Amino acid sequence: MHGQIKVELSNPISGSDPCARGPFACAGMEQICDIPGRSRRGRKHDKSSVCSCCSLVLGTMKNSPHHQSDIEAGSTSHGDHDDAESSSDPFVIPRTKDAPIERLKRWRQAALVLNASRRFRYTLDLKKEVEKRQILGKVRAHAEAIRAAYLFKGAINGGNGTPPHPTPVGDFGIGNEQLSSISRDHKVDFLEQYGGARGLSELLKSSTEKGINGDDTDILKRRNAFGSNNYPRKKGRSFLMFLWDACKDLTLIILLVAAAASLALGIKSEGIKEGWYDGGSIAFAVILVVAVTAISDYKQSLQFQHLNEEKRNIRLEVIRGGRRVEISIYDIVVGDVVPLNIGDQVPADGILITGHSLAIDESSMTGESKIIYKDSKNPFLMSGCKVADGSGTMLVLAVGLNTEWGLLMSSISEENGEETPLQVRLNGVATFIGIVGLFVAVIVLIVLLARYFSGHTRDANGNVEFKAGKTKVGDAINGAIKIVTVAVTIVVVAVPEGLPLAVTLTLAYSMRKMMADKALVRRLSACETMGSATTICSDKTGTLTMNQMSVVEAYSGAKKIAPAHKPELSRNLCDLIIEGVAQNTNGSVYTVGGDVEVSGSPTEKAILHWGIKLGMNFEAARSESSIIHVFPFNSEKKRGGVAVRTFDSQVHIHWKGAAEIVLACCAWYIDENGQLMKMDDEKMKFFQKAIDDMAAASLRCVAMAYRSCEITSVPTSEEELAHWSLPEDDLILLAIFGLKDPCRPGVKEAVQLCQKAGVKVRMVTGDNIKTAISIAVECGILRSLAEAVESNIIEGKTFRALPDDQREKIAGSLLVMGRSSPNDKLLLVQALRRKGDVVAVTGDGTNDAPALHEADIGLAMGIQGTEVAKESSDIIILDDNFASVVKVVRWGRSVYANIQKFIQFQLTVNVAALVINVISAVSSGNVPLNAVQLLWVNLIMDTLGALALATEPPTNHLMDLPPVGRSEPLITNYMWRNLLLQAAYQVSVLLVLTFRGTTILNLKHYPDHTKVKNTLIFNAFVLCQVFNEFNARKPDEKNIFRGITKNYLFIGIVGLTVILQIIIIEFLGKFTSTVRLNWQQWLTCVIIGIISWPLALFGKFIPVPKSRCHEPFYKLWSKLPIHG
16 A cells, blocks of 8 residues: 555554544544634634644634634633532542543542442543553654655655656556555645646546546445545454453452352362352352343443444535535545535545635644645645635545555544543442441451351351361361351442443443434533533524525515516626526535436525526526635624626626625615616615514525626735635625524424423524524524513624623523624633533534533534534534434433432442341341342342433433532432431341341241241342332332333343342252242242332322431541542
């Protein structure tokens, strides 16, 4: 591929690097907002925060020289009133999105962990994060070294002389090696000698205007000759690796060592037939725990791999057979012609065919934060880079591993973890419980060993187990090993390793299900943070509306015309409108037979359809004049323009954009007779009223205007032309039209559901304020026009002119912002976050990237959103529908609720098991639950419990509750009530059975009555957990069975647990030290378990205090040394 020259890195690239998230895209969570400084057309742009993971920094706004003077740039203050930095608790990081490395280190160091490789598997790899820049620096140096080596080779072979003669490959006139050399070495002279883009396209049997043929045979030939746009990915972790990770648990290792010792001593003293049961049963139980854990973790891993594939599969447009078609980035082939617009990603290596002020950000490859303008002197485009500004088309010359980006991506591991705030908090809970459990286990160990060696411990027959000087050493050691085994098993049960991992489980489940609800999660933390959202700042077009536009009202020739039919307009006015529609557009019209196919944005398509009704022949109209220069539509100026030269050498400047903004630039209009008339006050008021009336009818108002320009004032050189600012004064108004974009079905109900759930919905739109108000009423954001008062609505320019404190004050009541710029959206997000709101914001444009990143949850649009916006987001809404945003809120709340269910269930088991064992150990010297039984309880509690409860689907009840506050305790007062009530019941019943069970259950006539009693205690304890799983499903609802028939996984796990319990009691007594129970004893156990249902119902009538019950525990916890 690269000849004989091979340059290798001294350090191979490995580890978790976020840059590998896209197929040929920098995966930094931030991207460019605009071009820093002043553009070539004299526009002023603001710097914005960008991709940190690839050093893609165009300059932070606080360091911008324009920051102080340009209030639109916004403030860099995140407004984090979450106290993440100031908190002394290492387990409180409400926003992990921007948490510094040192902050993340603190909670890891403070956590009590038995199996670090498993516990931290889905968290950020801090070591590799720190090494990331060094690695990427080496990768870039590697790419530069290859280029330098080829330049050196070229110099030795004769410098920059004649390029090698094209070597045909298959049906194509040039080979892969020569194409890669052109795009890799950036040799303009070689390119020119091959005939430029047109000459190369002919060699590749393509066309710079119509692209490749694009049929299956053609695509296959190109893939065989030049390769596919893919690269070999690092293989995911195998099941054996997960099995190995599960084996690294310290307590399980100790248990296996104890089991091996017990096995050896048992076989030695009792023979192999009977002596292997004790050690073998513990070993088998440990292996079972390891296997189930590995299977669960492996399944999660497969889900994440599937989701990562979805993230990488970028959709883009190419021109094939003269038509624009949407394909996957993986389907790009050499010879394809790709249109590029602001915010797009360059999908492969290639050269520029045509471009209009095309600016490319190459920092993902070079590490330099410099914007590179592309023209005929510098036409080379590199895969993985982003379009910062302008537009153009490119010819693809190299794909996949033939590109430098493809080589880089194939070298980097794509696995990269990320902790979530809930995961960090749960590590804190697990650490606290673990410390308590460790303390209890040490007490039990000391008490049992003391009682054993002092002769106070008796076996099942009442005989003293240890007699000093009489008991064999082997028997004494075996007895001590059993005691140590019990103590270690208590630690296994007490340290809830599965608690933090339950977050990953429920997130993986939720992410998979959210895909079906048209939401692709890019950041795990966004899933749970969405449950805490207090406000949603939504775009209007395409999110609240259908993004299916049509021209329904129009004014031209100084009168209202019917857009549904061909209007009677003067010839010259009609020609100018058609010229403006055909040339000042990013869309296209393709006619095959009698069918017309229009492509482009919804606004462009609507205007092109209107042009067709005027009699426009798109191809003919474009051929009658040639484009000199383009000013792409800009969200700050709300308009875009184009300069064209007609066949008679006249120059026309066409503008199109927001109606009132374009109208304000107009000094003339053309009347119905085609005469040029001065724009007087009366006519200006007429057109302004027309705009106001259309806006009040929920129409998007767009105006077209033009002016002529002297040919002598047009720059002649390419360099000067790129700097030319199109004249925008003294314009002649051509037409004003209103585009209808109907509200999405069900959006009003979705907005009302949010309001009911305590989530305030705000509309932020670039449209006219009156259009915004009308749509807001239609969508239910404003209940009526009476609510459209100054405190609820504002224009972007007014909002940005306010001081910070005033903006913060207004932001709380603000419901509609019209004529807003992307930076106004950023200012609103910052103001709301300073107020303490948890903000979700939608966005689709490149300039929305800073607001998407600044928000707690950035929601990019999947259909209309640019790649830059998507990479800055946390969640991609695949159908651009607000109703899908509301579903994300439900899933976010479901994540939090499911974790709380699991916590309540697990803590109940923890408290009951610990109290029963410690009291029994201290009072009698024996524990009713042995090591194998405790391991089985741990399996029910950890892995199976998490699967059953952490995968509960969301319910409508969740939207009846207010948002979950960031500082709200994980264990609420009603959860404390539920778990303490259940734990108290279980402890009371089982202790009564422990000390009086033989008498109460009339077991004295059984020869092994102690074993029967202990079996019954074990069975009753497990069945209590089974019935309590139902209670945990609905911690705050009285009907615990609601929706249970829809949760097949829950029913399956409960059924499996019961079946396995029956098998353990009836058939595996030798392993678990249990005996078979008769039907009366089984019924007794079931009754003991089922009483937890009415008990839970009774408990829900007990009022709980409003103050937090956990405060005393928290104060004690905060004084522990780990917080220093």
